[in-house]
Amino acid sequence: xQRALFKTIAILALAICxxxxxxxxTGQTDSxxxxxxxxxxGKLTPVMLxxxxxxxxxxxxxxxFGIHQGPNEFWCGVRGTLTYALFYTLPFxxxxxxxxxxxxxxxxxxxxxxxxxxxxxxYLYPYNYKEILDLSAAIRINLFxxxxxxxxxxxxxxxxxxxxxxxxxxxxVEF
Numbered sequence: 624x625q626r627a628l629f630k631t632i633a634i635l636a637l638a639i640c641x642x643x644x645x646x647x648x649t650g651q652t653d654s655x656x657x658x659x660x661x662x663x664x665g666k667l668t669p670v671m672l673x674x675x676x677x678x679x680x681x682x683x684x685x686x687x688f689g690i691h692q693g694p695n696e697f698w699c700g701v702r703g704t705l706t707y708a709l710f711y712t713l714p715f716x717x718x719x720x721x722x723x724x725x726x727x728x729x730x731x732x733x734x735x736x737x738x739x740x741x742x743x744x745x746y747l748y749p750y751n752y753k754e755i756l757d758l759s760a761a762i763r764i765n766l767f768x769x770x771x772x773x774x775x776x777x778x779x780x781x782x783x784x785x786x787x788x789x790x791x792x793x794x795x796v797e798f
Contacts, residue, residue: 663793667726668700695750700726756781
């Protein structure tokens with residue numbers, strides 16, 4: 624069922640993208656290359672530093688960050704997204720593409736620690752963790768540098784208590 628839904632969305636996206644492809648206006652002296660940097664927030668990795676490189680409508684977004692605050696208390700993540708942008712010459716654009724990433728989060732669990740202490744044995748992990756390594760279909764919407772991205776995992780290589788989809792919101796400055 625999920626594969627059929629994913630294929631239907633992909634076919635509709637291609638049908639919409641093909642007729643709307645927009646080349647740069649003729650006579651434009653600016654380079655077709657675009658670079659950008661920014662920051663985003665989302666799930667699983669709370670904060671990511673973002674970098675972007677694009678050539679005309681094709682864009683590569685890479686983001687990552689991590690923090691270690693003590694034993695069993697850290698998070699990290701890296702995600703790369705290759706997209707094709709509709710209306711990329713305008714301040715508003717929609718990007719469709721594929722995303723691959725690894726994200727990990729671990730935090731102490733006081734209830735499990737109390738249970739282990741009460742039973743004088745290690746029956747439960749003293750921490751909670753979430754982990755995902757996936758290949759996802761992604762849609763990204765941009766408006767004057769602000770963006771929102773949703774990635775739906777199509778293929779999961781590693782999965783432990785991970786969410787059904789990943790999302791990010793942030794700001795990206797192009798130069």
